[in-house]
Amino acid sequence: MAPLARSFYERHTVRVANELLGKVLVRRLRSTVLRGIIVEAEAYRGQDDPASHAYVGRTERNQVMFGPPGHAYVYFTYGMHYCLNVTTEPIGQAGAVLIRAIQPVKGIEAMMKRRGTDRIRDLSNGPAKLTEAFAVTAGLNGHDLTTVGRLFITENDKPEAFRIASTSRIGITGGLDKPWRFFIKGNPFVSKK
DNA sequence: CTAAAGATGTCCT
DNA sequence: GGACATCTTTAGA
Numbered sequence: 164m165a166p167l168a169r170s171f172y173e174r175h176t177v178r179v180a181n182e183l184l185g186k187v188l189v190r191r192l193r194s195t196v197l198r199g200i201i202v203e204a205e206a207y208r209g210q211d212d213p214a215s216h217a218y219v220g221r222t223e224r225n226q227v228m229f230g231p232p233g234h235a236y237v238y239f240t241y242g243m244h245y246c247l248n249v250t251t252e253p254i255g256q257a258g259a260v261l262i263r264a265i266q267p268v269k270g271i272e273a274m275m276k277r278r279g280t281d282r283i284r285d286l287s288n289g290p291a292k293l294t295e296a297f298a299v300t301a302g303l304n305g306h307d308l309t310t311v312g313r314l315f316i317t318e319n320d321k322p323e324a325f326r327i328a329s330t331s332r333i334g335i336t337g338g339l340d341k342p343w344r345f346f347i348k349g350n351p352f353v354s355k356k
Numbered sequence: 357c358t359a360a361a362g363a364t365g366t367c368c369t
Numbered sequence: 370g371g372a373c374a375t376c377t378t379t380a381g382a
Contacts, residue, residue: 205374214374216367224367241375242364248374261374291375334374 164317169309172232176251176258180206180345183249183260184327187268187319190297191312197270197297199287200319201262203346203353205332207248209257213337217257227305228257235314237294237304244291247299249308249316263333263344265293266352289354325350 167186172179183204190197207215209228216225216238227236228250236248236259252258265287267274274286274296287293294300299314308315326348331339333355346353 207374216374219368222367238374239366240373242366242373244364244375246374263374289375332374336372 164320166309166311166315166317167233169231169233172249172251172308173253174251176206176208176260177343179249179251179258180204180260180343181327183262183316184345184347185319185322185325187317188262188265188297188314189317190270190299190314192273192298195270195273197273198268199265199293199297200268201264201316202266202350203262203264203344205261205263205345206251206343207259207261208252212341214332214335214341215257215259215338217259218337221257225257228259229255230305232258233307233309235299235303235306235308237299237301239301240291245294245300246290247294247297247303261290262293263290264288264346264352264354265297266350267296284351288352 183201186201209217217228231254232251234250247262248259250259287296328348329342330344332344
C-alpha cells in the first residue's frame with residue numbers, strides 16, 4: 164500500500180485527526196516491519212489553541228509544526244517519553260495530530276521485546292507506549308511520511324467498520340472546551356477508559 | 357481493582 | 370525555576 168499523499172495532511176487539523184483513525188502506521192526497521200492501526204488521535208492547532216505547543220508562536224522545538232504537512236513531529240516530554248505527531252495544514256500554518264494509541268497488527272514479537280511485557284493490550288495503548296513499541300525517537304523528528312521510508316502511514320487493506328467518538332483532550336490545562344480527541348468506539352487499545 | 361507518588365530532561369518565562 | 374500532550378511501581382482495599 165502506498166503512503167497517504169501530502170494532500171491528505173494539508174487540510175484542517177481536526178479533519179485529518181478524524182480521518183487518521185483506522186489508517187495503518189508502518190515502521191520499517193533493519194530486519195523487521197511493524198504495523199498497527201491508529202485507534203486514537205488528538206488535534207493540535209496554533210494561535211487559536213491554548214493547548215498546542217505552537218500557541219506561543221514559532222520556536223526551535225515546534226518549528227516542524229509550521230513546516231510542510233505530512234511530516235513527523237517527535238518531541239520529548241516528562242523527562243523520559245517521546246510522543247509522535249504528524250504535521251497538518253499548509254506551510255506556515257501550525258498544526259499537528261498526536262497519535263495516542265495503536266492496535267498492533269504485525270511485528271508484535273518485536274514490540275513485546277521493546278516494551279518488556281507480553282501483554283498485547285499494554286504494548287501501544289498510550290502516546291509514549293507506542294513510540295517505545297515502534298522505536299520512534301527524536302531521530303525521526305521532521306521525517307517525511309509521504310514516501311516509503313522508515314516511517315509512513317497507509318490505508319488499511321482490510322478495513323473494518325467503526326464509529327468515532329470524541330472527547331476533550333487529555334493531559335492539558337488549556338483548551339479543554341475543544342472536543343479534539345478522537346478514538347474508535349469500543350476498541351480495547353484506546354488509552355484510558 | 358484503584359489511588360498516589362516518583363522518575364527525569366527540555367523548553368520557555 | 371516551574372511546568373510538562375506520561376508511564377510505572379508500590380501500597381492498600
